[in-house]
Amino acid sequence: MEIRPILSALMRSKTGAVLLALQVALSLAILVNALYIVNVRQAAAQRPSGVADESAIFAVILDNLKPGGVNQQLAIGQRITASLRALAGVASVANARQLPLSGSGMIGSLRTEPGQARTEINASTYASPDSLVQTWGLKLIAGRDFRPDEVIDVDRNDDDALPQVLIVTRALAEKAWPGAASVLGKTVYFGSDAKAATARVVGVVAALQTPNAEADARAEYSLLMPIRHLGGHGAIYTVRTEPGQRERVMREVDAALRAAAVGPLVVRTETMQEQRAKRYRADLALSWMLIGVSALLLLVTASGIVGISSLWVAQRRKQIGVRRALGARRIDILRYFITENILITSAGVAAGALLALALNELLVSQLELGRLPPAYIGAGAAVFWALGLAAVYGPAWRAASISPASATRGA
Numbered sequence: 001m002e003i004r005p006i007l008s009a010l011m012r013s014k015t016g017a018v019l020l021a022l023q024v025a026l027s028l029a030i031l032v033n034a035l036y037i038v039n040v041r042q043a044a045a046q047r048p049s050g051v052a053d054e055s056a057i058f059a060v061i062l063d064n065l066k067p068g069g070v071n072q073q074l075a076i077g078q079r080i081t082a083s084l085r086a087l088a089g090v091a092s093v094a095n096a097r098q099l100p101l102s103g104s105g106m107i108g109s110l111r112t113e114p115g116q117a118r119t120e121i122n123a124s125t126y127a128s129p130d131s132l133v134q135t136w137g138l139k140l141i142a143g144r145d146f147r148p149d150e151v152i153d154v155d156r157n158d159d160d161a162l163p164q165v166l167i168v169t170r171a172l173a174e175k176a177w178p179g180a181a182s183v184l185g186k187t188v189y190f191g192s193d194a195k196a197a198t199a200r201v202v203g204v205v206a207a208l209q210t211p212n213a214e215a216d217a218r219a220e221y222s223l224l225m226p227i228r229h230l231g232g233h234g235a236i237y238t239v240r241t242e243p244g245q246r247e248r249v250m251r252e253v254d255a256a257l258r259a260a261a262v263g264p265l266v267v268r269t270e271t272m273q274e275q276r277a278k279r280y281r282a283d284l285a286l287s288w289m290l291i292g293v294s295a296l297l298l299l300v301t302a303s304g305i306v307g308i309s310s311l312w313v314a315q316r317r318k319q320i321g322v323r324r325a326l327g328a329r330r331i332d333i334l335r336y337f338i339t340e341n342i343l344i345t346s347a348g349v350a351a352g353a354l355l356a357l358a359l360n361e362l363l364v365s366q367l368e369l370g371r372l373p374p375a376y377i378g379a380g381a382a383v384f385w386a387l388g389l390a391a392v393y394g395p396a397w398r399a400a401s402i403s404p405a406s407a408t409r410g411a
Contacts, residue, residue, distance in 0.1 A: 003339070016308050017344050023304050024348025024384055027297040029355035032380040033363060034290040036372055041287045044215050045280040049100045050169070050207035050222075052137025053243075054272040056091070058250055059099055060084065060237040062257070063266035070153070073230045081130075083260040084237060087252055089245030094130035096238045097229055098211050101272070101279040105211035110223075111189040112176050114196070123172055123221045124210035127154075129228035133167070133205065135240050141170065143184045143203030146226040156229045162190060163226050167203035171220035188223075199225070213279055216368060246271070301384070302391040309337060309395035337396035338389065345388040349381045356380070 051057060065076065077095065084093045098105030110121045126132055129151045133140055145167070152163050166188065168176070173183040180186070183201050190197045208222040241249045254267045360372035 003343070016311070020304060020308050021344050021348035021351065023301055024345055024388075025352035025355055027301045028349060028352030028377075028380050028384055029359050031294050031297055031383075032356045032376040033359050033372065034294050035380075036360075036376050037363075037369065038287045038290050040215065040369065041280075041283040044213070044219075045276075045283055047209070047213070047219070048207065049209040049213075049272070049276070050136070050138060050205065050220070051100060051272065052139075053240075054276070056241050056243060056246055057136070057272040058239055058241075058246055059096075059102075059270050059272070059275070060239060060253055060257070061268045061270065062235045062237070063233060063268075064264055065233050065235060070230060074153075077228070077235070079260040080235070080237065080257060083256045084239055084253070087249050087256055089242045089249045090239060091242050092131075092135040092240040094128050094132050094135040094238050095228070096132065096236050097127040097227070098124070099236065099238060099272075099275060100136075100209045100211060101213050101275045102211045103275075103279055107210075108190060110172075110176060111192060111196070112186070114189055116189065116192055121172070121176055121221065122218070123168075123223050124212075126208070126222060126224045127227035127229060128224070129226065132224055132238075133203075135238055136208070137240070138208060139206040140167075141204050141206050142182065143167070143201070145203060146224075151226040151228055153228045153230055156231045162197045162199060164199055165202045165226065166199045167205060167224040168201055169205055169208050169220050169222045171207070171217055172223060173201075173204055175217070175221060298383075298387060302387055305341065305388055305391035306395060309341065309392045310398075313337070313395050313398055334396050337392055341388050341392040341396075342385070345385055349384055352384075353377050353381065 062080070066072075081093055081095065084090060106125045106127075107122050108125050110123055112121075131145055132138065133145045146165060150163060150165050152161060154161050168183065173180070176188075177183050177186060183204060186201045188199050188201065190199070203224075205224075207220050208224075209219050210222050213219050239249065239253075250269045250271075253269055257267050258265055356372065356377055360369070363369040364371065
């Protein structure tokens with residue numbers, strides 16, 4: 001079948017063809033970017049946090065603690081820790097200032113050179129007097145864990161003292177010292193002046209997500225410090241249980257801690273799975289919304305193709321009848337409308353591919369989204385070609401079924 005007659009017919013009635021191609025272009029651009037965002041969000045929600053066996057971890061959040069003096073605070077902290085460790089089924093306990101995926105926490109700016117005026121490295125700081133490496137099951141790939149004598153006491157209200165050692169994640173090490181064979185012994189500077197506090201890297205863990213779990217590499221810019229924070233009315237403890245014991249231990253925590261505390265105490269527990277669900281709740285809601293929008297776009301596009309094709313069949317009944325009278329077969333009529341649809345869809349796909357790339361550039365600049373992989377455009381084009389063929393087949397078959405006599409009488 002020659003393409004020229006089809007193009008000539010389309011040029012004589014450009015409005016419908018242009019509108020249909022434009023609809024395909026807009027739908028393709030939105031669809032591929034929407035599904036790319038969905039894929040990115042879903043992949044982010046499935047990333048490992050760095051904590052081994054999250055199903056065995058839960059947090060104990062305490063409030064209404066009475067600060068008192070330093071000795072009293074230390075005594076209360078020791079009683080709470082001992083009470084948690086004494087529960088049957090508890091494998092490890094650690095006091096922590098913040099938790100992975102919790103949505104809030106402490107972030108600090110790091111410098112790798114003394115006097116460095118600017119920094120591009122912000123890292124989440126996990127402070128604990130206990131071994132988070134052990135409690136969270138972090139994979140230590142270089143160096144060692146903290147020693148008890150390296151823990152310092154810090155008043156969270158008016159003391160900004162920092163320890164002399166720290167542990168960093170592999171992602172943070174690669175960001176701070178790109179290409180370094182080893183970062184053990186490297187010095188980190190917390191400030192740009194001559195009096196900036198320093199700390200030495202003594203260990204590297206494979207991974208540990210930040211409380212915000214950002215969508216890019218910053219999600220693992222974390223460091224650990226041996227700090228016992230004093231003061232304040234609240235505290236967080238992270239607990240690892242033996243396999244299958246978490247739910248029972250969580251039920252027993254409240255009574256155990258109230259017996260150990262001085263005065264009324266507000267106790268709340270939260271599993272790491274609950275923290276993960278809360279962190280990604282908005283992302284998953286956005287994903288489902290985009291999936292719904294994508295399905296609606298496909299439905300609207302298919303309806304548009306069916307509507308335009310049906311209109312063209314009605315308008316061309318006489319032309320179809322004449323062609324049938326001159327010997328055109330049903331397959332010829334069917335092929336004509338299908339080819340016409342392919343041409344319009346192809347024009348829309350070509351424009352949509354360019355529009356999709358332009359939209360992605362906007363998303364990259366505004367949302368820090370990655371570049372759209374070409375495979376998404378290819379898959380989207382295939383979807384719209386298939387959708388066009390499926391949508392046009394019904395009207396095209398009705399056109400092919402028109403008899404020469406009925407078409408002539410209808411004219």
